[in-house]
Amino acid sequence: MTDARTPGEFDPPRPAVEAIVDLALAEDAPWGDLSSEASIPASATATARLSSRVDGVLAGGLALATAFRRADAGIEVQLLLPDGAPLTPGAEVAVVRGPARGILTGERVALNLAQRLSGVATLTRAYVDAVAGTPARIVDTRKTTPGLRVLEKAAVRAGGAHNHRHSLSDAVMLKDNHLAVLAAEGLGIAEAIRTVRSRIPHTTTLEVEVDRVDQIEAVLDGGADIVLLDNFALADLVAAVALIDGRALVEASGGVSLDTVRAIAETGVDIISVGALTHSAPALDLGLDISVR
Template identity: 60%
Template sequence: MNSRSAVAAVVAAALAEDAPWGDLTSEALVPAGSLATAELRAREPGVLAGGAAVHAAFAQAAALVGGEVRVTDVPADGTVFAAGDVLGRVSGNAHAVLRAERVALNLVQHLSGVATLTAAFVAQVAGTRARVVDTRKTTPGLRALERAAVRAGGGHNHRFSLSDAVLVKDNHLAVLTAGGLDVTTALKGVREQVPHTTVIEVEVDSLDQLDAVLAADVDVVLLDNFSLADLEEGVRRVAGRALVEASGGVRLDTVAAIAATGVDLVSVGALTQNSPTLDIGLDTALAAPGTAAP
C-alpha cells in the first residue's frame, strides 16, 4: 500500500467510525446548502505532519454528503510553525466541513505530535553520526502515517514490518541456544535462505554475544539496553564490520550521550508510542444557504 492509499484508507475508516449513519446534529440543525469557512490554526508551536490526511478528510466528507469543499494553504509536512499560525483554510459545504472536522484534527494533532517529538530527538544528536530511527511500536492501522510523520520530523524509518528485513531478537537467540544450536552457524543459514538484498540485523544484550554474531557477517548489530561504557566498547569491537544500533529505554535526556558513543543508529519507540497530541484547532464560521461564506 503506497502512502496516498494508506492515508485514504485510514481517513475512510475514521469517517465511518465517527458517523456510521450520518451526523445527526448537523443534519437536524444546519440547513442543507449552508456554506462554511474555517481556519486550521496552531495553538502551540510544533512541526507539521498529516497534511495529506487533512486534504483527504475534507474531500471524502464532501463526497459523502454530495457537496464540495476546498482546502488551501496547508504547509508541507516538516514545516515548523508557531502558536497562532494558520495551517490551512477550508471553505465549502457546511455539512462536509463539520463531518470532517474531528477526523482531520485527530490525525493532524497526533501526527504533528510525532513529528515534533522526533525533531526534538534529532536536535539532541546533532553533530554525531547517529540517526534517530523509529520502531514497530506504532498505533495499529496508523503505521504508514506515523512513519511519514517521523520523516517529517527529520528522523528515519526502521523496517516497516516483519516482512521487510531479518531482525533476530533475544527471544530468537534463546530458542536457538536452548536447542543446542550454534548461533554463528544458524545466522549463516539465514543468509542462505533470504534474498541477497535482505538486511540481517541481530540483537544482543551482552558483549559476550558479539563475537559469535559478528562471525556470521551480519549487516547490523543491535546493542539492547547497554550502558554507555558498553556501547563504546561494542562500537570498538564491531570496528566498522556492521552498523551499530542502540536501543532500549531511550529518552530525550539520554539520547545525546548514547549518540556520542559512536553508534550509527538510535532506535526510539517513544517517537510513536509516547508522542504528545499537539493543540491545533479548526475555527469555523457558517453562512446561510444561497449566501457567500463569511
C-alpha cells in the first residue's frame, strides 16, 4: 500500500499529520537541503528500504509516508506492514522510491517520527501484556510531546491500549489543584462536584481525583462518573475499590511502572493511566538504507 492507501485502523486524521510534518520539514530544511542540492543530481532516483533493527511494535506509518511525500510529491512509499504489527530484527517496514534528493531531505523527519511513534507503541504493548487476563484497561495521559499529541495517542492505540481525554476540552477532570481552589472559595468536594455537574452537558464525563480513601464518599455523593485514585498504596487501592463498589469507574494513577502495573491491575481497578507511555518511551531503532538505481 502507498501513502494514498485506505486509512489504517490507528491512523490519526491526515490533515493533522500533514500539518505536523510540514512544521518538521520547515524546521529541518528551512531554506532547502543544502547537502543534497549541492551533491545529488536533480535527475537522480533511488530506492530506500526501511527495516527494524530490534524487536518492537510498528506505529507512525502514515507520518512516515507523509514526510517523504511532502518532501517531494514524486516519491512513492509502499508500507509493507500496518501500524500495530510486531517487529523483529531485519523486518522490512517500507520501500521508498523516487527522486533521490527528496528521499534524502525527508529521511530524518520520517525516521524521527516513525522511531518515536514505534517506541511509544512498543512500550505500550509491554504494559498491555503485563496486565493481560485482568479487567484493567491501560490508558495514556496528556503527558505528550508538545505538538505530537495526535500522533502519540494514535501510537498508544497501535500498541493495544486506549486513550484518555485528548485535551482539556474533552471532559471534566477535577484534580487536587482544582479542589484546592474550590475549597478556598468555601465549597466542599460534594458541593463543588454538584455545581460543576449543573454547568456541563449531561453527556460530559466528570472525573475527580482523590489522594485519600476518606475523600471518596464525598466524591461519590457529588455524582462523579470516575474516581481517580492518585498514588494509592496497593492496600488502599483494594479498600477504595471495595468502598466504591461499582458506583463509579475506578482509575489508578501514579507510581505505575512495568514492575508495579500487574499488582495494581489485580486490585480490581477499571483503568490504569500511565504517563510513561508517551513521556518516557525510547525511540525504536529503525534504519533506512538507500541504493541508487
